Amino acid sequence: MREVIQKMVEAEGQAKRILQEARAEAERILADARRQAQAVIEPSRQEAQAEATRIVQAAVEAAEREKKDRLAREIAAVESETRLDEATSQAAVRAVVRAVAAEQAS
Numbered sequence: 001m002r003e004v005i006q007k008m009v010e011a012e013g014q015a016k017r018i019l020q021e022a023r024a025e026a027e028r029i030l031a032d033a034r035r036q037a038q039a040v041i042e043p044s045r046q047e048a049q050a051e052a053t054r055i056v057q058a059a060v061e062a063a064e065r066e067k068k069d070r071l072a073r074e075i076a077a078v079e080s081e082t083r084l085d086e087a088t089s090q091a092a093v094r095a096v097v098r099a100v101a102a103e104q105a106s
Contacts, residue, residue: 084092
């Protein structure tokens with residue numbers, strides 16, 4: 001009877017060791033799978049980040065071009081609306097000259 005109990009205790013100890021080894025192996029496999037997944041994901045993440053940066057940069061450049069174009073159009077519109085005929089230009093020049101002369105005389 002004692003031998004049977006001793007064999008059962010030995011079998012239980014062996015079962016515990018096998019279980020611990022199996023858990024350790026499962027943890028190693030899981031850690032390895034995580035490392036492999038990270039190795040696969042990281043280049044894709046970096047590529048997506050680079051593409052996002054390129055898209056944002058292109059949008060900023062397009063916005064700058066649009067801003068410059070719009071400003072040029074607005075300047076052209078203001079200039080075309082503020083053209084003075086020769087008589088009005090001469091009258092404005094005379095008025096400025098009189099104002100400057102009057103200022104210097106005082």
